[in-house]
Every structure is written in C-alpha cells, then in structure tokens.
Amino acid sequence: MANDRETIMAKVRGALAPLKGRARMPDYDGGIELARKRANAADPMAEFAERLGAVNGEVVADPAALAATLRTRGWTRGYCDPALWPRIGPHFGADFTVETRFDRSRVDDYQFGITRGAGAIAETGTIILNDATTSSRLGALASWAHVAVISRGSLYSDLSEAVAALGQDPNVVWCTGPSKTADVEGILIEGVHGPGAQIALFVD
Amino acid sequence: MRTQPIDQAAAALPAETRAAVYGGSKVQHEKGRKLLFDHYGDPNRLRKLAGEIKRHVVENLDTLLPAVEARLMANGATVHWAATAEAACEAVHSILKARGATKLVKSKTMVSEEIGLADYLEKRGIEALETDLGEFIVQLDHDQPSHIIAPIRHKNRRQIAELFERNGLGAYDDEPAVITKRARQFLRHKYLGADAGLTGANFVVAESGRIVVVTNEGNSRFCLAATRCHIALVGIEKILPRDRDLALFLNLLARSATAQQLSVYNEFILGPRAPGQPDGPEETHVVLVDNGRTEVLASECRDILRCIRCGACLNVCPVYRQAGGHAYRSVYPGPVGAVLSPLLLGKRFPEKADLPKASSLCGACNEVCPVNIPIPDLLLRLRDRAHVEGVPSPGTPPMGMWALLATRPAAWRAALAGGRILNLLPTRLIPIPALRAWQLKRDLPPWRGGKFRKWLKMRRKQQGRGQSRPQ
The missing domain is CATH 3.40.50.10420 (NagB/RpiA/CoA transferase-like)
Known part of the structure; x- marks a missing residue:
C-alpha cells in the first residue's frame, strides 16, 4: 500500500504539472449560503419548533409533557441516560419500565430512548448528538422514538454556526427528524433503521 | 436501420419500468428545483x-x-x-x-x-x-x-x-x-x-x-x-x-x-x-x-471530478428518463456517467465511447449541477476523442456527405443555393431515402438556404455604416 501511495501521488503530480495555473480558493462571505428567506429567524426557538415539525418531529415543553406524550402513544418501555433519569424519572409513572443501561441483546424491547443532545440548529430543526454527551449511540438510535434533552443555551441559529461548533468530538451527528426513505416508488416512509419518531425537550 | 446501444436498451425497456423511471425522475427534479428557488433568491x-x-x-x-x-x-x-x-x-x-x-x-x-x-x-x-x-x-x-x-x-x-x-x-x-x-x-x-x-x-x-x-x-x-x-x-x-x-x-x-x-x-x-x-x-x-481518477485528472475532462454524486443530472436528463440507468452499462449512469464511466476505464475507453453520444446536448444537466460542471462540453470532448482515436461507432447516422460540405465553404454555398431544387421536387422523387421518409410524414417549410448568410452580410454592412457615423 505504501507503493500505491507513491503511484497515486506521482500520477496526481504528473496530471497537474501541465496546468498553467491552478484555480484559487474563492474568497467568500460565510453568509452567502444563508441568503434566503427565513420566516422565524428572529425567534430561534419558534423557528426550531416549526422546522422540526416540518419534518414530522416535535418539541415537548417539559418532562411531564414528555411522559404524557409517550404514554399516549403507548410507548412505556425505554432506555434513559443514567445521568438524566434522576431529573426526568419523577415525572414518569409506575406504568413505565425504564432502564439506564442499554442492552443490545434486547434491542427490540426499547420503545423509546432518552439521551442528551449536544445542541440544536434552528434553521433546519436539527438535533445535534456527539460522543461526549450521548450516553449510548445505540440508545439514541435503535428505539422507535428518540428523545433528545437539550440545553436551551446550545441552540444554534444556522448551519454555519453549528459547523463552527463541531469541535474535537470524534463523532458528531446531526439528526433532522425521523429516519426515512423514499426508495420504494418515491413514497416517504419513516422509521427505516433509526427512530420513527424524533422528540426534543429543552431544559435550562 | 442499426441504432446505438443506448437506443436499443431504451427500446427494450418494459413500459412499466420506463413509467417508473420517467415519473420518479421528473417528480424529484421538480421538487428539488422548487425548494432551491423558494429558499434562495439567486441559487x-x-x-x-x-x-x-x-x-x-x-x-x-x-x-x-x-x-x-x-x-x-x-x-x-x-x-x-x-x-x-x-x-x-x-x-x-x-x-x-x-x-x-x-x-x-x-x-x-x-x-x-x-x-x-x-x-x-x-x-x-x-x-x-x-x-x-x-x-x-x-x-x-x-x-x-x-x-x-x-x-x-x-x-x-x-x-x-x-x-x-x-x-x-x-x-x-x-x-x-x-x-x-x-x-x-x-x-x-x-x-x-x-x-x-x-x-x-x-x-x-x-x-x-x-x-x-x-x-x-x-x-x-x-x-x-x-x-x-x-x-x-x-x-x-x-x-x-x-x-x-x-x-x-x-x-x-x-x-x-x-x-x-x-x-x-x-x-x-x-x-x-x-x-x-x-x-x-x-x-x-x-x-x-x-x-482511474488520476487518469481523469490528466485528461481534458478533469472537471467531472468536482461531482458530489447528487444524481440531479440524471433526474433532469431526457435521455436518462427514457432509457433508465441500466442502459448506461455502468455504475454511474446518466449525464455524469456518460462522462465518468468511459474515462474511468482508462485504456479500455472505446468500450463505452458510445455513452457521450447518448445526449441531446440540451444543457439541462449543467443548469442543475450543484457544482456547475459543464457536462455538455465534456461530452463533446469525449465524442471528439472517440473520433480522433477512430473508435467505431455503430448506429450513428452517416454524416460523411455533410462533413464534406461543412468543411468546404464553396461547396457549402453551392449546396445551399442548390437545395432550392427541393422546393420543386415532388416528395416521392427525393433521392435520399431518409429525407424522403421524413418528408412523407411532415411538411417542411420551403427551403430558404443562403438567406441567413445574406441577412448577416447586410447587417454587418449596416452596422459598419452605423459605427462610422459621427456622434
């Protein structure tokens, strides 16, 4: 493979050598990709809720509302980040069975997973997860519903701001609504491999 | 009459498949375009x-x-x-x-x-x-x-x-x-x-x-x-x-x-x-x-390496919509594939040298490309390369007579003037079979060969006068 590196680099250099000049990196204003109409840009929280709603996700107001929402849908078995449970658990009734360790051998037993989100993006309704804040990648992915608990202070306005905040976490994933596909006849189906429902809960 | 491989593939496509490809591509293209123009003033x-x-x-x-x-x-x-x-x-x-x-x-x-x-x-x-x-x-x-x-x-x-x-x-x-x-x-x-x-x-x-x-x-x-x-x-x-x-x-x-x-x-x-x-x-x-990418980089078609594999050029392409992806006999179909697939073959380029011809050069692929690849230009370069390398091109209509005229100005002028005889000729007697078949089904406007050249000459003369007029 060391040989392949030399082969490839020699061919790249050979291919580019005859060029009289090289295209320069264009200097552009970071705002150019944002030059578009945004209805709710003045109120990021409202914009986030509206954009997440547009991709069939939802925002719940507080832990009690979350418990009520899950109960209404019949989702009573789930996983929760052990660090979050002391704060959220008191709002959940005895009808819930919640584990704080995700057991991958029983992946189908979890109807919901509650994990921390590292942030959110208002312009797209995106939830940001990373390794530092997610207690279990599978816990946030494999259940039918995912609940991201996000600190109000980490709502970014747009993609540029969120890109600037990527940092050094080895794995950041932006999730915008439920997992989906349109592979079969172009018909939209939600819940392919990841969650079929995406819920955001903001806390102070 | 023999046709090009992609035409044969398109003709053999079941109607059900063609409907799925045509409908899916059209809907996808229209939705994407609407989203882009709804959100941006100047996409x-x-x-x-x-x-x-x-x-x-x-x-x-x-x-x-x-x-x-x-x-x-x-x-x-x-x-x-x-x-x-x-x-x-x-x-x-x-x-x-x-x-x-x-x-x-x-x-x-x-x-x-x-x-x-x-x-x-x-x-x-x-x-x-x-x-x-x-x-x-x-x-x-x-x-x-x-x-x-x-x-x-x-x-x-x-x-x-x-x-x-x-x-x-x-x-x-x-x-x-x-x-x-x-x-x-x-x-x-x-x-x-x-x-x-x-x-x-x-x-x-x-x-x-x-x-x-x-x-x-x-x-x-x-x-x-x-x-x-x-x-x-x-x-x-x-x-x-x-x-x-x-x-x-x-x-x-x-x-x-x-x-x-x-x-x-x-x-x-x-x-x-x-x-x-x-x-x-x-x-x-x-x-x-x-x-094969370094070969593409060394070619006149290196712009195709900008591609981010979005598939927009497939959706908009009238040829892709009729022929479907398999007709391109390649991992990369559609306009981007017609450029990339023959190039990635390196020395085996002739095997897919017909693909760049599977285009009407309408330019839609360039207009939708998110990285603005001049696909029609690249297709022309590859057609030229196939011609220069003498790659046989089964199914391409014979263009020898046209080439003969188009490369000799005097012959071209004579042909334009002589073409007027077509106006007098009854359709049945047109000596070129393809043209006769065409004329039997359609009414062409009368032959006006040479009119454009006359108009252009006149216009230049008038403009020349206009420029010399004192302000």
Whole structure:
C-alpha cells in the first residue's frame, strides 16, 4: 500500500504539472449560503419548533409533557441516560419500565430512548448528538422514538454556526427528524433503521 | 436501420419500468428545483461558488491529499491507499482479516459498487450486506442499481413484495410501509451481529480530517453504532478545503439529491469513539481510492471530478428518463456517467465511447449541477476523442456527405443555393431515402438556404455604416 501511495501521488503530480495555473480558493462571505428567506429567524426557538415539525418531529415543553406524550402513544418501555433519569424519572409513572443501561441483546424491547443532545440548529430543526454527551449511540438510535434533552443555551441559529461548533468530538451527528426513505416508488416512509419518531425537550 | 446501444436498451425497456423511471425522475427534479428557488433568491450564485471551490480542490490535489492524510492520522485513523479496484478490495479484506472479521455491514457507497467490493468479499467467505433499503433490495435480487441516489427507481412495489416473499422476509405484502418495516427488523439484527461497518464519504475536510457521511435512513449511523471497526472508502477527489465549506455543500447536496433542506443524518467523524462511549468503532480506517481518477485528472475532462454524486443530472436528463440507468452499462449512469464511466476505464475507453453520444446536448444537466460542471462540453470532448482515436461507432447516422460540405465553404454555398431544387421536387422523387421518409410524414417549410448568410452580410454592412457615423 505504501507503493500505491507513491503511484497515486506521482500520477496526481504528473496530471497537474501541465496546468498553467491552478484555480484559487474563492474568497467568500460565510453568509452567502444563508441568503434566503427565513420566516422565524428572529425567534430561534419558534423557528426550531416549526422546522422540526416540518419534518414530522416535535418539541415537548417539559418532562411531564414528555411522559404524557409517550404514554399516549403507548410507548412505556425505554432506555434513559443514567445521568438524566434522576431529573426526568419523577415525572414518569409506575406504568413505565425504564432502564439506564442499554442492552443490545434486547434491542427490540426499547420503545423509546432518552439521551442528551449536544445542541440544536434552528434553521433546519436539527438535533445535534456527539460522543461526549450521548450516553449510548445505540440508545439514541435503535428505539422507535428518540428523545433528545437539550440545553436551551446550545441552540444554534444556522448551519454555519453549528459547523463552527463541531469541535474535537470524534463523532458528531446531526439528526433532522425521523429516519426515512423514499426508495420504494418515491413514497416517504419513516422509521427505516433509526427512530420513527424524533422528540426534543429543552431544559435550562 | 442499426441504432446505438443506448437506443436499443431504451427500446427494450418494459413500459412499466420506463413509467417508473420517467415519473420518479421528473417528480424529484421538480421538487428539488422548487425548494432551491423558494429558499434562495439567486441559487445560481451558490452552485457557481461551490463549483469554484471544487475546481480548486481538483487542481490542488497534489497538496490537499497529503494534508488530508496527515490530519486523518493525527486524529487516530489508519490511512490506506489503493491505486486500483483490486487494491481497494484487498485493503478492505486485509483490514477485516486482521480482526478476524467475517461479517460486514455496508452503507451505501458508489465507490464500493465501482470496485465490486461485495462480490470480492463474498467470494472470500465474508458476508458483505447492503443496508440501504434500495441497495439491500438490489443485492437480494442480484440486480444492479439504476440511479446514484434512488437505486431501485426501476422497480415497483409488487416486484419487491414478490422478492421478499421468495427470500423468506414475509408473505406477499406490497405496502411500502410493510416492506420497510420488514427490512428494518431483518437488518437491525445484522448490524448488531456484524464485526465491521463500511461507509463511503460524501466529503473529507483537509483542514480537520473530518469524514462526513450523509444518509436519510440512518444506516451508516447504525453501522457506526453497532460495530467495533469503521472502514470508509473514499475517492481521492472527495476533499473540501475547510470545515466552513460544509455549510454550503450540505445545503446544496440535500436539495439537489433528495429535495430536502438538509438530509436526516449528517455524521462528522474524526476517528474512533470517545473514551467512555460504549458504542461505536475502536478502529477507523480510511481507504483512499484512485481506480482511474488520476487518469481523469490528466485528461481534458478533469472537471467531472468536482461531482458530489447528487444524481440531479440524471433526474433532469431526457435521455436518462427514457432509457433508465441500466442502459448506461455502468455504475454511474446518466449525464455524469456518460462522462465518468468511459474515462474511468482508462485504456479500455472505446468500450463505452458510445455513452457521450447518448445526449441531446440540451444543457439541462449543467443548469442543475450543484457544482456547475459543464457536462455538455465534456461530452463533446469525449465524442471528439472517440473520433480522433477512430473508435467505431455503430448506429450513428452517416454524416460523411455533410462533413464534406461543412468543411468546404464553396461547396457549402453551392449546396445551399442548390437545395432550392427541393422546393420543386415532388416528395416521392427525393433521392435520399431518409429525407424522403421524413418528408412523407411532415411538411417542411420551403427551403430558404443562403438567406441567413445574406441577412448577416447586410447587417454587418449596416452596422459598419452605423459605427462610422459621427456622434
């Protein structure tokens, strides 16, 4: 493979050598990709809720509302980040069975997973997860519903701001609504491999 | 009359398939265009800018590639280089062998199709399972994808339901929600039982070494949550210079590929999982694949290496809509494939030299391209190359007489004037069979050969006078 590196680099250099000049990196204003109409840009929280709603996700107001929402849908078995449970658990009734360790051998037993989100993006309704804040990648992915608990202070306005905040976490994933596909006849189906429902809960 | 290979493929396409391809492509194109123009006052500015950035990348690969390599290694990834398809397959195989891995889950990557990875591994006793719903169906059916983004655009729900029934995935049910649910149930246990996960990369950032993987289904995320080893197959042209360029490119990619503001999953990977994270890879491998790209770089068509594989040019192309993806006999179909596929063959270029002719040169592919690739120009260059190299071109109408006239001004003028005889000639007596057949079905306007030249001469004379007039 060391040989392949030399082969490839020699061919790249050979291919580019005859060029009289090289295209320069264009200097552009970071705002150019944002030059578009945004209805709710003045109120990021409202914009986030509206954009997440547009991709069939939802925002719940507080832990009690979350418990009520899950109960209404019949989702009573789930996983929760052990660090979050002391704060959220008191709002959940005895009808819930919640584990704080995700057991991958029983992946189908979890109807919901509650994990921390590292942030959110208002312009797209995106939830940001990373390794530092997610207690279990599978816990946030494999259940039918995912609940991201996000600190109000980490709502970014747009993609540029969120890109600037990527940092050094080895794995950041932006999730915008439920997992989906349109592979079969172009018909939209939600819940392919990841969650079929995406819920955001903001806390102070 | 003999026709070109792509015409033959289009003619042989079942009506059902043509309807699926035509309808799907049209709807996708119109939705994407609406989204772009609804959101942006001047979307052309965005795609031209993105095109300039990628052009910079292509023309500076000699410095960007070593930069990417250094960043990847600093982040804890292992970098492998593969000059050929075989070398790339071997690289993946040896990574798996070193870990004693026998089960691989794959998310969608065009490079893996290009190098024939799944077959290569299956022959060596390694299960290599596609997890993208469309690719999974293609693999189950021993079929080929027909679109870069929508691999089963050529299939309908009934065919899929029958396929699932034959393969023990449940009794016949052609409801798309049921099909999807059955794949979900089957595949999640496959991820959890796999030893390694393989993805492509939509972008790799030179300044940070960030590998960016974009999906809607979440299958690449599942590969990266359930397995202990991540292998990313990356074409050497996939580089972006800086993190901040991602905002622009992710915006354009989602809109152009699937008519979304943003794809559902955008994953940014620096290396193995963080300490304390229970799920995800402890090893990250990046295989940088050439497989003909450096030949493209050395050619007059290097602009095609800007491509971000969104598939927008397929959706808009009148030829693709009629012929479908399989007609291109290549991993990359449509306008981008008509340029890229023959070039990637290197010395075997003549085998696919007919593909650049499968275009009316209408220019729609260039207009929708998020990185502004001048595809029609590149198609013309490849037609020229085929002509210069003397590649036989079965099915092309004979143009010898026209060429004779078009290269001799005096003969051309004489022909234009002489053509007036057609106005007097009864249709039945037209001496050229093709022209006679044409005329029997249609009324052409009267021959006015030479009128334009006269008009132009007159106009020049008048303009000349206009300029000399004192102000």
